[in-house]
Amino acid sequence: MTDWNGIEAADYAIPADRDLEELTGELSRALADPDPGIRDGAAYSVLATWIERGVIDEPRRLALGDEMAARFDDPEIQARTFAPLVLAMLVRKGDFRSEWVDALARWYPAEEDLRGHDEKLGWLHAVAHGADLLDVFGRHAEADPVRMLDLAAARLTAPTAHVWDQLEDDRLARAIARILTRADLSEHEATAWLDVVAADFGADDIGVPVPAHLSNCLRTLRMLYVLADRGVRMTRDDEPQPLHRSPALQARLAEVLDRIVRR
Incomplete structure (x- = not known):
């Protein structure tokens, strides 16, 4: 070896x-x-x-x-x-x-084993590692950022019984935020990916307790709201960069989050 x-x-x-x-x-x-x-x-x-x-x-x-x-x-x-x-x-x-x-x-949205860490296998981190690739694709000139935002929404709304417990929500929120720094995104493109999340939050059969994927989604969007307000670092040592269309994004995030709060 x-x-x-x-x-x-x-x-x-x-x-x-x-x-x-x-x-x-x-x-x-x-x-x-x-x-x-x-x-x-x-x-x-x-x-x-x-x-x-x-x-x-x-x-x-x-x-x-x-x-x-x-x-x-x-x-x-x-x-x-x-x-x-x-x-x-x-x-x-x-x-x-x-x-x-x-x-x-x-x-990415189809992966069912969402454990962050396993005692024998160590770090697995499907959501976080997938978010890292989503990030670099979403900022690449040859990839469609809208497709990557839609893919993030698909991951957020995919049913799961696993509550993310190793900061996967923060990692995915940062990936989304970095994609949203692209200046070529229209206001519609920067916010339309949230429509499927809003529909999921507005479902009549949310139930009690709140399903794991909705909890994961809530925490991810809350972190994204903070990043939309404060900016996102591209690397640990960078200064925060503003998100493009941030006011519209924050307004839409607030509307979507309010759908679950009011229930």
Whole structure:
């Protein structure tokens, strides 16, 4: 087995006796490993660094992206949920295929295992990791931001019995907010994705207790309202950026949230 910790300690230099093609394949497999020490350790750091530095060239990166897109159909939950993290690395590097967007759109609202953390498998974070990819696609020139906002709404309104408990609501709200910094969004486009949420909140059969997905949605939209008011950081060290069409967005968010408060 490759000593990824050693590669990390050597400033990510490729071992002289190893082939990059073989190492890239091994890294790909490591990012689906059920052992969180393998999946979320030095192997993750090595892959991220090699992508960022261009050590893995464009043809290999595109092939890796295709592999990650196919991994959304993997039977193992950790394989599915780490695929968007790798795709996000690739898109930030400048790689893009519309098929990757299609793969995210099929998987994200349909994923049923929404555990944030598992005692044996470690971090899974389907909602949060999917939000990270939603974010980079939503700000990419070749992706449709409206489609990404609609996809966020589909995730928010998909029925689930799991209440998000590892700050997934904050992560998704930040992804939505970053998409909403795009200056090319019309007022209608910046708010229309909330219509399906409003319809869900206005249903007659909400019941008691409030279903998990409605609780998840409420917390996400409340955080989004704060970000619409204060701005959103693109990275941890950035100054907050204003959301485009913020007054209209805040007004629509208030209307939607009030549908559940009044019941």
